[in-house]
Amino acid sequence: MIRGHQMSRFDEEIDRFGTHSVKWDMMEAIYGVPASDGLSMWVADMDFRPPECVQKAVQGMADHGIYGYFGDDRAYLESICWWMQTRHGWKVDPKWIFSTHGLVNGTGMCVDAFTNPGDGVVLFTPVYHAFARVIKAAGREVVECPLAVRDGRYEMDFDAYDALMTGNERLLILCSPHNPGGRVWTRAELKGVAAFAKRHDLILVSDEIHHDLVMPGHKHIPMPLIDGDVSERLVMMTATTKTFNIAGSHIGNVIIPDDDLRARFAARMAGLGISPNSFGLIMATAAYSPDGAAWVDDLVQYLDGNRRLFDEAVNAIPGLKSMPMEATYLAWVDFEGTGMTREEFTHRVEKDAHIAANHGPTFGCGGESYLRFNFATPRARVADAAERLQRAFGDLQ
Numbered sequence: 001m002i003r004g005h006q007m008s009r010f011d012e013e014i015d016r017f018g019t020h021s022v023k024w025d026m027m028e029a030i031y032g033v034p035a036s037d038g039l040s041m042w043v044a045d046m047d048f049r050p051p052e053c054v055q056k057a058v059q060g061m062a063d064h065g066i067y068g069y070f071g072d073d074r075a076y077l078e079s080i081c082w083w084m085q086t087r088h089g090w091k092v093d094p095k096w097i098f099s100t101h102g103l104v105n106g107t108g109m110c111v112d113a114f115t116n117p118g119d120g121v122v123l124f125t126p127v128y129h130a131f132a133r134v135i136k137a138a139g140r141e142v143v144e145c146p147l148a149v150r151d152g153r154y155e156m157d158f159d160a161y162d163a164l165m166t167g168n169e170r171l172l173i174l175c176s177p178h179n180p181g182g183r184v185w186t187r188a189e190l191k192g193v194a195a196f197a198k199r200h201d202l203i204l205v206s207d208e209i210h211h212d213l214v215m216p217g218h219k220h221i222p223m224p225l226i227d228g229d230v231s232e233r234l235v236m237m238t239a240t241t242k243t244f245n246i247a248g249s250h251i252g253n254v255i256i257p258d259d260d261l262r263a264r265f266a267a268r269m270a271g272l273g274i275s276p277n278s279f280g281l282i283m284a285t286a287a288y289s290p291d292g293a294a295w296v297d298d299l300v301q302y303l304d305g306n307r308r309l310f311d312e313a314v315n316a317i318p319g320l321k322s323m324p325m326e327a328t329y330l331a332w333v334d335f336e337g338t339g340m341t342r343e344e345f346t347h348r349v350e351k352d353a354h355i356a357a358n359h360g361p362t363f364g365c366g367g368e369s370y371l372r373f374n375f376a377t378p379r380a381r382v383a384d385a386a387e388r389l390q391r392a393f394g395d396l397q
């Protein structure tokens with residue numbers, strides 16, 4: 001075992017092959033990394049079981065054995081309000097909340113509800129790849145505002161972004177905390193985003209799905225708590241799925257304080273005939289609880305240990321640089337310093353180290369020399385990944 005490491009529930013290595021896990025069962029087909037000894041570090045779910053309270057809720061449904069339509073969402077809505085208030089200091093009115101089939105679905109519905117074909121949707125890139133995919137598929141234009149790398153981490157450059165605006169933009173999607181750069185945006189930065197949205201009359205969608213996975217020493221600030229006068233243009237997106245590792249339940253919260261925006265979103269929901277998935281609602285209600293909160297506190301400590309182990313090992317390899325991570329379990333590693341082409345460093349990671357990691361360019365401009373590694377896996381596997389990378393790039397030592 002790793003020196004100084006105290007055993008944790010998250011150390012259990014659970015075989016996910018043959019369970020329809022996209023992360024493990026599609027690794028060989030997508031990345032050519034052999035299932036026999038490959039390490040899957042791409043898609044953003046964790047190799048951990050959710051807390052006991054969630055397992056019990058699903059077990060209760062299975063024991064009852066009836067899977068009819070869901071009704072009476074009061075406990076579900078209350079649990080969301082409780083979580084946002086106690087964990088994030090944000091008071092939510094239950095009537096602001098929509099339940100979508102996850103936040104990619106929520107993003108698609110925001111694009112549909114608040115923009116027209118041909119309109120521009122602004123992203124600070126590199127950023128979570130599904131945003132651009134959804135925007136393009138809906139016939140809207142992706143407007144990339146490149147994040148600047150300063151002191152080794154991402155920052156926004158609003159003067160440059162002002163110059164990029166044409167007047168055709170209607171919507172801005174912010175990822176807060178940021179995937180893949182791991183930034184927890186400061187109050188000043190969030191105020192800058194709010195002012196930018198106002199200046200260009202953009203509806204602001206704040207995707208805060210990673211808000212519970214914040215490393216010790218950092219504090220996430222929900223967008224509504226910014227003194228930026230954005231409430232009439234703000235759409236909040238949060239979920240239990242990243243936090244509790246229940247992404248297959250496909251459930252997300254789209255929370256809209258403004259009456260007019262809410263009516264437009266509600267019309268889109270009704271038009272698509274979207275109604276809740278009872279598994280997702282029951283799991284989310286169980287998760288947003290004191291037991292769930294205690295589990296998340298343990299999880300974050302564990303992830304922080306994985307982060308330190310991974311970053312230290314990767315940063316010791318000449319030419320590799322892991323961006324300092326303030327949140328998420330996704331390490332954004334820059335290979336530029338190796339002097340290798342993208343094909344060569346990717347080949348070494350996939351074909352020599354047998355690790356599947358997300359390719360940087362899928363996240364938009366600025367991602368070309370990066371790979372994204374998901375380290376939400378038992379620590380022994382993180383140590384194994386670090387050793388494999390050290391061997392694959394051993395000639396640079």
Ligand SMILES: Cc1ncc(COP(=O)(O)O)c(C=O)c1O
Nearest residue numbers: 044102103104105128179209252
């Ligand atoms: C910023 C962000 N939004 C949304 C999602 C996915 O949301 P969902 O599974 O609810 O569709 C992810 C997954 O990695 C993400 O990083």
